Amino acid sequence: MRITSLTTALLPCLSLVQASSFTYNNSSFLLNGEPYQILGGQMDPQRMPYQYWEQRLQMARAMGLNTVFSYVFWNELEPKQGQWDFTGRNNVAQFFRLAQQQGLNVVLRPGPYISAEHEWGGFPSWLSQIPNMAVRQNNAPFLKASRAYIERLASEIHSLQVPYGGPILMVQLENEYGSFILQDANGKQYGGADKTYLAALADIFKANFDVFLYTNDGNTEWYVTRGALNGILAETDDSPQQGLEARNKYAHASSLGPFLCGEYYMTGEQPLVQFVHVQRVTNWGFQNGADLYPTKQIQLATTTTSYSDNAAPLDESGRVRPSFYKYRELFTKYSGPAPNVPDVGSMSTVPALALEAVGSLFDLEAKTPTAKNAMPISMDALGQSYGFVLYEHVARSPVSGAIGLVNGPRDRIIVLINGTRSGVIDVSYSKYRTVNVNLAQGDVLQLLVENLGRVKYGPNITDQVKGIKGDVTIGGTAVQGWSMYSLPLDNVSAASSASGPYAVRANSPPVFYKGHFNTPSATGPDINRDTYLALTNVIKGVVWVNGINLGKYWTVGPQQSLYLPGCYMLPPGQLNEVVVLELEPQAGKSMTAEGITDRKWFNNPDPDAP
Numbered sequence: 001m002r003i004t005s006l007t008t009a010l011l012p013c014l015s016l017v018q019a020s021s022f023t024y025n026n027s028s029f030l031l032n033g034e035p036y037q038i039l040g041g042q043m044d045p046q047r048m049p050y051q052y053w054e055q056r057l058q059m060a061r062a063m064g065l066n067t068v069f070s071y072v073f074w075n076e077l078e079p080k081q082g083q084w085d086f087t088g089r090n091n092v093a094q095f096f097r098l099a100q101q102q103g104l105n106v107v108l109r110p111g112p113y114i115s116a117e118h119e120w121g122g123f124p125s126w127l128s129q130i131p132n133m134a135v136r137q138n139n140a141p142f143l144k145a146s147r148a149y150i151e152r153l154a155s156e157i158h159s160l161q162v163p164y165g166g167p168i169l170m171v172q173l174e175n176e177y178g179s180f181i182l183q184d185a186n187g188k189q190y191g192g193a194d195k196t197y198l199a200a201l202a203d204i205f206k207a208n209f210d211v212f213l214y215t216n217d218g219n220t221e222w223y224v225t226r227g228a229l230n231g232i233l234a235e236t237d238d239s240p241q242q243g244l245e246a247r248n249k250y251a252h253a254s255s256l257g258p259f260l261c262g263e264y265y266m267t268g269e270q271p272l273v274q275f276v277h278v279q280r281v282t283n284w285g286f287q288n289g290a291d292l293y294p295t296k297q298i299q300l301a302t303t304t305t306s307y308s309d310n311a312a313p314l315d316e317s318g319r320v321r322p323s324f325y326k327y328r329e330l331f332t333k334y335s336g337p338a339p340n341v342p343d344v345g346s347m348s349t350v351p352a353l354a355l356e357a358v359g360s361l362f363d364l365e366a367k368t369p370t371a372k373n374a375m376p377i378s379m380d381a382l383g384q385s386y387g388f389v390l391y392e393h394v395a396r397s398p399v400s401g402a403i404g405l406v407n408g409p410r411d412r413i414i415v416l417i418n419g420t421r422s423g424v425i426d427v428s429y430s431k432y433r434t435v436n437v438n439l440a441q442g443d444v445l446q447l448l449v450e451n452l453g454r455v456k457y458g459p460n461i462t463d464q465v466k467g468i469k470g471d472v473t474i475g476g477t478a479v480q481g482w483s484m485y486s487l488p489l490d491n492v493s494a495a496s497s498a499s500g501p502y503a504v505r506a507n508s509p510p511v512f513y514k515g516h517f518n519t520p521s522a523t524g525p526d527i528n529r530d531t532y533l534a535l536t537n538v539i540k541g542v543v544w545v546n547g548i549n550l551g552k553y554w555t556v557g558p559q560q561s562l563y564l565p566g567c568y569m570l571p572p573g574q575l576n577e578v579v580v581l582e583l584e585p586q587a588g589k590s591m592t593a594e595g596i597t598d599r600k601w602f603n604n605p606d607p608d609a610p
């Protein structure tokens with residue numbers, strides 16, 4: 001490599017652009033033959049505005065870390081099969097370069113399954129449309145799609161591996177595979193711990209990466225024996241003492257090496273700490289995911305937009321929390337002096353602004369059906385990943401009774417008759433409400449199905465198809481003749497250009513609201529204009545600022561405000577646009593948005609609870 005011109009800014013980077021070796025023996029990781037203690041924390045590039053990557057990495061370094069651990073979200077890199085997006089937040093190579101410039105190494109955690117409180121554990125929704133596909137198993141269609149992903153990712157970041165002078169030290173294979181169980185319809189456990197799958201995946205990784213692999217599992221016999229793979233370094237999560245013992249006892253000799261606590265859940269200070277979530281993280285847009293949560297009250301728990309890692313040393317906006325200094329004190333004992341903690345300005349406020357109703361979701365976004373069919377077509381089969389699908393049926397003859405869904409309701413359904421809301425079927429609840437309808441000939445039945453997020457962890461996560469799968473019945477009889485309207489809402493330009501005002505009536509369909517605000521006057525870098533956007537008189541919905549989907553709110557909480565980075569605002573002097581989709585608009589109540597500096601977490605009763 002020949003470099004003809006250099007600026008001083010490039011020098012720290014250049015000093016690291018040298019081939020290194022990263023290996024291990026039974027007691028140490030070895031960087032160029034010297035023992036290297038990994039002092040790491042989790043930072044996922046796709047969860048932060050890329051404009052702030054450098055600031056976040058500076059904070060990690062100032063906390064005394066020498067390594068960042070990063071999950072990669074396949075579903076965002078390959079939103080449609082074979083169509084790749086490595087721009088913006090998905091430009092992970094750039095994040096790793098910036099990490100290196102800050103003096104941080106990288107442990108790559110590409111999955112393909114990552115769990116991570118993220119949509120379907122990182123899987124793209126289109127996987128479900130591949131015939132005979134089963135995730136996390138020795139299944140040819142799954143491995144083929146996984147191979148394409150790993151190959152493409154590796155081609156982006158190949159030169160960023162340690163042997164080529166980059167910061168990537170090692171790569172995690174799968175994610176807590178030892179926790180994965182398959183269950184038959186009677187709850188009997190079968191399969192899982194499928195080493196042929198793990199070995200096939202390891203072969204794909206080895207063909208594409210030139211650094212060593214490791215597995216990371218729970219810290220007992222059950223997890224280690226099921227999740228480790230002979231010849232691959234085995235590591236464990238949480239309690240380091242227990243993890244070390246379980247690993248040494250139950251992993252094959254060929255999987256032994258230095259001990260790494262691959263995830264640590266911040267319940268105390270221990271010198272072995274090698275993993276913390278450096279900051280509270282954001283699941284932008286519709287990327288939140290969900291959990292199976294079988295209790296008497298709830299069966300599906302939606303993950304919030306802001307994943308609340310309460311003990312995280314940085315908050316969602318990259319500002320220090322009190323624990324930051326404790327971690328810094330701890331880590332610098334091992335890593336030596338760390339750079340000074342960079343100053344971050346305070347958060348900004350935005351005075352309350354009125355949100356004006358500008359049109360209904362159906363008027364603005366559901367003008368022509370995406371498909372018509374005798375039976376409903378699922379969201380995934382419509383080629384859509386996130387958002388909503390509207391299913392519409394016009395009664396050909398009188399029909400009455402309870403609405404039934406043969407494959408169970410998928411998530412949350414708002415039922416409307418002739419444009420008036422007549423009930424909500426919410427499968428989050430174990431005993432969800434039944435909605436009875438009484439349709440006359442010509443009545444229009446609309447089922448607006450919200451994708452609450454695909455399950456990210458659990459025994460049976462292959463079938464995460466959203467929308468309606470299978471027949472809809474009324475009074476036990478299948479209803480035929482449906483129009484489907486795809487509402488991915490990845491673009492709210494229709495609401496942006498609608499002028500309103502729209503008269504919101506009682507039990508109205510979902511409504512778009514719009515308002516404007518001036519960029520806060522704080523000077524200096526964009527981060528000084530960060531705020532939390534809080535809404536009044538709302539039930540459930542989605543917020544966009546200048547066309548960027550900030551995420552979801554729901555009165556049940558705990559999240560009542562969304563992180564709005566200053567870098568998503570227009571330059572001072574220009575008006576920013578807030579668009580809100582309120583799913584259950586309330587007639588006669590005025591909605592406002594306000595930028596606040598101290599967010600509050602609380603819960604309210606759900607008006608649609610059973």
Ligand SMILES: *[C@@H]1O[C@H](CO)[C@@H](O)[C@H](O)[C@H]1NC(C)=O
Pocket residue numbers: 024025026253254256257
């Ligand atoms: C660690 O020790 C075990 C047991 O003696 C041995 O089989 C293995 O090869 C050693 N691993 C390394 C990386 O040296």
Ligand SMILES: *[C@@H]1O[C@H](CO)[C@@H](O)[C@H](O)[C@H]1NC(C)=O
Pocket residue numbers: 025026027028030033034035
């Ligand atoms: C690992 O390598 C380091 C550095 O050379 C050495 O000090 C240590 O004794 C080695 N450990 C084992 C178990 O070989």
Ligand SMILES: *[C@@H]1O[C@H](CO)[C@@H](O)[C@H](O)[C@H]1NC(C)=O
Pocket residue numbers: 183184185186187460462
């Ligand atoms: C899990 O999936 C298997 C195979 O797809 C299926 O037979 C079984 O009914 C499912 N189990 C549960 C509890 O949903």
Ligand SMILES: *[C@@H]1O[C@H](CO)[C@@H](O)[C@H](O)[C@H]1NC(C)=O
Pocket residue numbers: 418440441442443444
């Ligand atoms: C619903 O709308 C259809 C079509 O406009 C009409 O024929 C029907 O009478 C309406 N039903 C009710 C209950 O208003």
Ligand SMILES: *[C@@H]1O[C@H](CO)[C@@H](O)[C@H](O)[C@H]1NC(C)=O
Pocket residue numbers: 491492493
């Ligand atoms: C949003 O949709 C409109 C109307 O379909 C289209 O003209 C526009 O290009 C889209 N914008 C983006 C950013 O995709």
